[in-house]
Amino acid sequence: SNPIAAIVLLAMAASTALRFHSWYTADTRPSGWEYSSSESRRKLKHLPDIATPHTSNGLYDQIWRDLKRRGKEPGTKSFDAVLRNRISKQEYALIDELSRFHQSESSLDRTWQGLVKAGKSPGTPPFERLLERKEPRREVVRNENKNWGEATLKAKKSLAEAQIKFEEAAKNLKDAEQSIAQMMEQSQESHDAKRQLEVMEETLETAAEIELQELLKDDDYQPLAICDRNADVGTVEDFATMQKYAQCPDITKDKPILLLEGTKVHGRTGNNLLEFLHAIQEARDMDISLGVMRQSWAMNVLLKMWMAIDSDDWQAHFERTFCVKIFNHVKELEGWNVVDQDTKELFWYKSEIPLEDYVARQEYSLRALFRNYNTGEGKDASGVPVQDMCSGINAIFGEDHRSSAMYSVIHSRSLEGEPGYRMLRILSKRSGCDRAAALEMKPDYIKAILKPLGMMKHPIVFITDGQNPVILERLLSDPDLGPMIRTVPEEACWIGGDLTLAIMSNAFIGNPASTFTGFIAKSRLALGFGHNYLFRARDKDSGEWKTVCGDHCIFDKSIMNVMS
Secondary structure, three states, rough: HHHHHHHHHHHHHHHHHHHOOOOOOOOOOOOOOOOOOOHHHHHHHHHHOOOOOOOOOHHHHHHHHHHHHHHOOOOOOHHHHHHHHHHEEEEEEHHHHHHHHHHHOOHHHHHHHHHHHHOOOOOOOHHHHHHHHHHHHEEEEEEEEHEEEEEEEEHHHHHHHHHHHHHHHHHHHHHHHHHHHHHHHHHHHHHHHHHHHHHHHHHHHHHHHHHHHHHHHOOOOOHHHHHHOHHHHHHHHHHHHHHHHHOOOOOOOOOEEEEEEOOOOHHHOHHHHHHHHHHHHHHHHOOOOEEEEEOOOHHHHHHOOOOOOOOOHHHHHHHHHHHHHHEEOOHHHHOOOEEEOOHHHHHHOOOOOHHHHHHHHHHHHHHHHHHOOOOOOEOOOOOOOOEEEOOHHHHHHHHOOOEEEEEEEEEOOOOOHHHHHHHHHHHHHHHHOOOOHHHOOOHHHHHHHHHHOOOOOOOEEEOOOOOHHEEEHHHHHHOOHHHHHEEOOHHHHHOHHHHHHHOOOOOEEOOOOOOHHHHHHHHHHOOOOOOOOOEEEEEEOOOOOOEEEOHHHOOOOHHHHHHO
């Protein structure tokens, strides 16, 4: 399999053959003696006094002498057979040795060649001894060279890999530098844009303040107040909200229009008010217009308490206030892409906008209602004179003292008994409130709220649906609460009066399972009033009552679901 060894073997075989047929006589041989290549080697025995032959092959000479020394007669059959056998074995050993060394390191090969040149015959004991003395040192060198070579290869490989990684790192660094440069450029652009936005906001704020000051100079402008009781939203905040949400988009036939029509309603007043607010929100969410038929459930509910018809521009004012279009007759709908939804569908609508935006939009609509509350002037959608929304407050405190009266309101809503408990249990799971306290309104529950506020010495107005008279009787029989309980006189008791009485109170206690309570609580938040007590439960450790869900919960669909 090794071509070099094969060539060497062939050469040495040829050399051996030649040496058997070409003999050089020593100086002691008779002159003229020759050994013809065609003569048999046996003729040597006929030559008298032949000395040891000297040939170019030291191995042959050494074996010949060794046989002669052992008493073998040159030229005999046995001599020649032993000679051939010994030479054959030594030649093959020589070839193996030659092949082995030719495959070794070049330095060891040179050692072998050096011994041959020095006259040492390969395969002889002296040759082997000298070679063995030199071979261990050469082996060490060879191993060291081998280890160094392997280490060099590994180092070269590691260097190549490091070079590749370095190039990759350099590329990544270059990309990172470009990204950083782009980010810095974008950051600068963002900073410039932010600064421009800040300048615009400052300009708008300045313009708004100027506009507000001009508005305040108008004798007809008054900060929001209901029944001479000021709202707590702040003039600037209220005006800023008006600027944000009072801009109505154009209502044209190019857009679909959600139409509030018919007289069929879903639920009572609290539900109907919620359905109207949901309709406004849905139109905004879906980017469609909102329309209202003049003779519809929406007008019947709203105009009894707000936006009474009292002037020729009433319709335009209503449309601007709520960004709607009023249709007085069915034939006016021709050419409009009408979207029909009944009150139940509107009740079940849930907006998907963020809670913060939803609260802001709902509060704007609620403030818009109370900026136009009825005072007993004008007519409703049926042409019937409207009542005064302040009638409840006036009946208890009088017009002269209504602005400064301190009082709290309890809204008791039983919700038809067991269905009410079932609804409150659902809210209890979502909010953590007590499963029955807001329905039962027991004295200890009420006092736990009012005592810390210092409201036990002020009137406590009780409004109710009248389904469970036991609740009022229990409160009246309590020695602490009974003397402070007030009820609205029958002649002044109506939904609008009760609603305003509760909304403008200093503290409100209600049932979160009631949409009427929900509307009161939302309106109070829209007008800037706190102290709404709907979601209460006993502390497991102290046993004291505490609020377990904040004011935002009444707007949160994850708590209130569709009643939000």
